[in-house]
Amino acid sequence: TLTGPGGAGKTRLALQAAADLLDDFGDGVFFVGLAGIADPSLVLPTIAQALGVKEAGSLSPAEALEGFVRGREVLLVLDNLEHLLAASPQVSELVLNAPSVKAILSSRAPLRVTVEHEYPVPELADPDAVALFSERAQAIKPDFRLNGDRPTVAAICRRLDGLPLAIELAAARAKVLSPKALLDRLDQRLPVLTGGARDVPDRQRTLRDTITWSYELLDETEQMLFSRLGVFVGGFTLEAAEQVSGADLDTVASLVEKSLVRQGEDRFRMLETIRDFALERLAEDGELEQFRRRHVDFFLALAEREASDTQTSLARLDSEHDNLRGALQFARELDEPRLELRLASALSNFWEFRSYLREGREHIREALDRDPEAPAELRLPALTRGTMIAIKQGDLESARRLAEEKRRLHAAMGDEKGVGDSIHLLGLVAITEGRYADARALLEQGKSIRERVGDEADQASSFHVLGLLAMDEGQFERARAELGAALAIAEKHGMERWIANSQCDLAFAELGDRRVEEARLLFGEALAAAARMGWTENVAFCLVGCSAVAAGAGELDHAGHLLGQAERLCEEIQLKLEVYAEAVQDRVADELRSRLGEDRLEALRAEGRLLSVEDAVSEAFAALGSS
Incomplete structure (x- = not known):
């Protein structure tokens, strides 16, 4: 059974496999399309019709079919079984009772019978995806050439999850859009991916229709969870799905089985095209804001819990980097500047120590600017790391401004250690500006305060930066x-x-x-x-x-x-x-x-x-x- 989401290329792969096996089946290879029937009891009669089996006497269609294939070398290609899974035992029995009969099936969900070998159809790798795009674009625009656009087309294919149907629908736009213009429009994928060929089934003429076919096969509980899982960016753990989306293991497993969620080693993910559809459903149900807020709350708690520079914490945040970026964006869209600042402060160590300098600097600056009246305990972590990142990127004016605000806040709190740390940062700014005499005075002052308050670990930083100053001076x-x-x-x-x-x-x-x-x-x-x-x-x-x-x-x-x-x-x-x-x-x-x-x-x-x-x-x- 070839499984995968709609548009993964299951039918095409089944047909190619059947073509390659033609010589191995002396009595023929038969394709049976099942998308057009809705009643599972009609599966065997439809197969019989494809093989030209007639009802005989008192034999039922199933019995006549079994009698016909027994002893024959036949390959059956049964296409689109996902909505007819109740017929799985009959299909299994047909194959088991005829040892020389084999079947290749395509389905968005496995049959779950004992004789089944499931093959999840993978997304196309970049070279194959680019080749498919180019081939389909040339079919409608003969003068289409990749030339220098290969990286852009590869980016388009990645944005479309390497899904063949999505790539073909995107390539159809090559008649009026350059690859760059097409890529720019893919922030909203589903409205772009329309206009399929007239000789394909209706459900394959737009990507939205293809996903709708799968969605409508879900029960109400599955539909609800499917929509809510759309709030995750870049995947999710089972714990996150349980706490944010109210998931349970059985329903998540069912969505995996039905090819709407992919399972990795310890994470789950949706293809981005499918996730777009899930978010549309969530918005239509009036639940988008509620579940985005729950997403922000969950990942804020994670960021605050892991706000250290240990390798364990940094690795945990790395695994959720896309969700953390999403949470910051959701907080902005919810117009919650305090949430945004709490997230930015909690993530400031992560950004610096994982070298996401540009990203960290932009988020810290925006969060501080949007919540100027926030309590000092929220502003201070962002000010500290914001200063360091600004220094590392050569923005010394911003670094000095942030360090000065940090010193003022600590002074107002009567926090001598914090004042010493701020003076130390101002010494770093002075080094980078080449004001070495001022830098030494500030660094020695900061070191003296740190010695007085007895913080030996911070003294390591003082010695270190004084060493950097000495190197800059050639000493x-x-x-x-x-x-x-x-x-x-x-x-x-x-x-x-x-x-x-x-x-x-x-x-x-x-x-x-x-x-x-x-x-x-x-x-x-x-x-x-x-x-x-x-x-x-x-x-x-x-x-x-x-x-x-x-x-x-x-x-x-x-x-x-x-x-x-x-x-x-x-x-x-x-x-x-x-x-x-x-x-x-x-x-x-x-x-x-x-x-x-x-x-x-x-x-x-x-x-x-x-x-x-x-x-x-x-x-x-x-x-x-x-x-």
Whole structure:
């Protein structure tokens, strides 16, 4: 049984399989279309009619059919059985009683009989999807050519879940819309995906009609849950479905069986085209706002519960990233600025430590602006991470403004530690602006407050940033001492992220002091930790450092590749390298240019940009090993 949602290509696949098997069945291959009948008792008579079996004497149609196929080598292709599942036992018995008879079935739900082998039809992979789009577009517009539009067409196919019917309906628009114009219209998929061929069944002329066919086969409980599951973005766990949509396991399992929900390892998801239909139904039922609010409440609770920098929390939030983005959007649409700020504050660690810098900065800025009267305890986490992200992206005016507001709020609360943290952030801004004397004064002031309130863990940050300042000033021996002190505190307290960060920056200090072997070892440890944590920002810094080690060891190709990958990562997350790392990057590029020439350097950089992060990290380890 080929199973899958409407439009997955089950019929076409069944027909192709049957064509490939023609020579294996001496008595023939027979196609039986069942979409047009509504009574399960008519399934066997319809098969009999297709095989040319006549009723004989007192034999029923089923008995006559069984007598006819017994002893014959026949392949039956039974198309569209999902609305006739009550006939499953009769179909099973027919095949069992005739050993030389086989059947290929297409159905949006399996028959659930013992002799069944289910094959869920997968979505088309990008190359096949693009080829189908191009073929169907050329059928209606002979001069259609992909040319430079292949990435755009691939994006269209992904937006349509690789669903063949949806791709064919989209390709029909190629007569009047360019691929770019078509992609821009796919925020609303269902209104675009109409106008199917006149010689196909009505239910396949628009994608909405295809999904409606499946929806109308659901019972009332299934229809209700199906609609409510549409609020999830990017999938959901069973727990989330239970709490947000009032799901129960049996009904979710039924929707999976009927190809309206897909099941992964520990998550469920809807194809986006099907989800659009579910949201339409939810809006028509007048429940859209209610269940969006429940979605926001559930994911706000999750974000606040996991608002730390532990790997477990970050991984949990990563798995729900699309839903968290959706919750922020829903909060905005519900005109609930306090909810939006609570979410942004809870997610601020996640955005920084997973290097979603641009996304985090935009959400934090918008949430703070939309709720200026929010209590300090809600604004402060967003102000802290907003400052850090703004610094990393080179927006120093915003960083200073956010840090100053943070200092004012802490001062008003009489929170000396918070004031010290704010002064520390202002010191970071001053470093990035090149005001080194002001930076040292601010950082020493912040460190003094932290020592007074006895927060040793925060002192690690003070030592660390004083080390960065020393590197920017070219004082590498002093930088090694400060960063070594930061690393010692981080190791004492088991602060995994700070250990990796201190190792990376201490490696730069060792490099500046011409202690290449020490730098090599530290970069290796720091890169391994950053890659393990999925910390793109620190991976980029480490790759710059590794490129310098590689160049020094004569591994020039490796060095060029690592530079290219680091540049790509910085562009991708909109990260501005700090002065000391930028100086190393420029020095390596100058050395490669002088030894290889400009053209070869640019070719290596281009090759490096095309590497996956995993491959670039592997190449960095290879370069460090050979060094």
